Amino acid sequence: MNEPMSGGRWGALRTADVARESGYSVQQVRDLEKLGVIPAAARMGNGYRAYTPLHIHALRAYRGLAGAVGPVVARKLLAELRTGTITEAASAINEVHVRLARxxxxxxxxxxxxxxxxxxxxxxxxxxxxxxxxxxxxxxxxxxxxxxxxxxxxxxxxxxxxxxxxxxxxxxxxxxxxxxxxxxxxxxxxxxxxxxxxxxxxxxxxxxxxxxxxxxxxxxxxxxRTVELLRAGTDLAAVVAADQDPTAG
Incomplete structure (x- = not known):
């Protein structure tokens, strides 16, 4: 899959842009936002949602995690990754690998x-x-x-x-x-x-x-399931890194 479009180059990403890049439908993107899988999008002056490349990374990461551990655990894990330290995030992801190995x-x-x-x-x-x-x-x-x-x-x-x-x-x-x-x-x-x-x-x-x-x-x-987790690796890293950098996004 291609790298997400740059917010700086392309400006704010539309729901359709995020859907195309993440592999979800427009409605699924909106539903996953409501569920808290991705951070709430900012709103532009005309009321439309304004997404960033981080939202695409989060959706791709969710897809891989859901395939590895199921959607409920994946939602909980992504929420923890966004609120914990980088050490806690690495430990949580490693625990999924350990669980599959077990x-x-x-x-x-x-x-x-x-x-x-x-x-x-x-x-x-x-x-x-x-x-x-x-x-x-x-x-x-x-x-x-x-x-x-x-x-x-x-x-x-x-x-x-x-x-x-x-x-x-x-x-x-x-x-x-x-x-x-x-x-x-x-x-x-x-x-x-x-x-x-x-x-x-x-x-x-x-x-x-x-x-x-x-x-x-x-x-x-x-x-x-292990392959799905590996596929999510780069996007998980992007989510964790962004959450450690308040200026990212």
Missing amino acids: EREEALLAEQALRAIQTEADTPEFEQDSDAMTITELSRALGVRPSTLRFWEQEGLVTPERVTSLQARRYDLSAIRTARIVAALRNTGYGVPAVRAIVDSLHRLDGTDEALRILRERLDHIAL
Whole structure:
């Protein structure tokens, strides 16, 4: 995409100019201004909006962020970038990269667990106590609350062992693998009934194909979201830099 038109060279930018340069429609530009995605435009003597190149950068940045983390989070993040320091802005953007990397790692671990399940029928495993986790350890490993694991247990998704004397939950290697798959599927947006059906099918010879397909689709989707975030990089930098310079705009 071409660089935004210079406000100094072209004068105030019209709504149509901003729409053309940002890839949004005229109505979308107005709607996003109302939502606070971009700063309110100044008004010219005739009452028409007067935009600047910063508005184009902000709209392009929003497009990339919305593709990476969704429109609600993108609006909140852009608002934070405009009010925080440059250190806070850099930290907020870095956190999005970390979040995507974490989601990718989670999906890869679930895929590894699924492939391990595929081989269990032919390669019996004798699991050691060192392979087991408590509910606290597993919740930390998955990034979920212990109450979430208890809910999954109630729904028949993940079944732990228990220490008889204390009735404390203990998850063996098989349960840990299943929990990783459940976490990945739930984060993909699958409801409990669909996840239960997939989990119930895992030990069938042909039952893992659907779960593998879903996990591959999730990895592809995370990759696309990462590209959207990278595409927004230059425009995000322009927004942050302008907000640190009161004379910019």
